[in-house]
Amino acid sequence: MASGDETLHQAIDGHRPYLLRYARLHLSNPAQAEDAVQETLLAAIEGAGRYAGRAALRTWLTGILKHKIIDQLRRNSREQALAVDEDGENEAVEALFAADGHWRDPPRDWGDPAASLESRRFWRAFELCLQRLPARTAAAFKMREVMELPTEDICKAQHISATNCWVMLHRARLTLRECLRLTWFENAP
């Protein structure tokens, strides 16, 4: 093995903690997250010849990992009954508005919300709010906002139509917004 290869393999392995954290953002099952990272590292080492150094190594690895995560999410979504968690979610959104379509609890200014991004406690609240979302809704939101995938890829992974995908993302955003309002912006611990 050429020493250049070995250096690259070490560099690849050095990104393992980052990749694992990234995988865990999407896969709540730790074994699935581990597997996705392991497969990514193997694929990267096998395909090292194709890594042309154009993108940063981490970006290249994350690109491979995204595919592994999506494959896993696709397998998971096949196993989950489609309707299970969605009715409750719809009710939660309906409850935000009165019958005439007005906000029940009108949005109030959050001041400078970006300041919260520096607070560890904010991130705990954020993660708790994400965990409260139904699994598929959370997965769709994270594919959209964390992986920045276009909605058509999310629909495919979730086996749903584009319209259902938009509805799911809308519910995710409104529910998260409401959760952050209640647990952070208006009642910070």
Place this chain on the structure above:
Amino acid sequence: MIPSCKKTAELLSAQQDRPLGPIERLGLAAHLAICRRCRIAVRQLEFLRLAARRWRDLE
């Protein structure tokens, strides 16, 4: 017709995922022009997107 707050919230979310049609755009603009609450919601949804990306990049 000017959309309700509920419909406006749907449009605010939709525009993060797809281009709005001309009628949707007009309705959204008309509603936001008269509704301070939904203007606040716009900023909150933008914040949500920012937070998700920051969360990803936290070390």
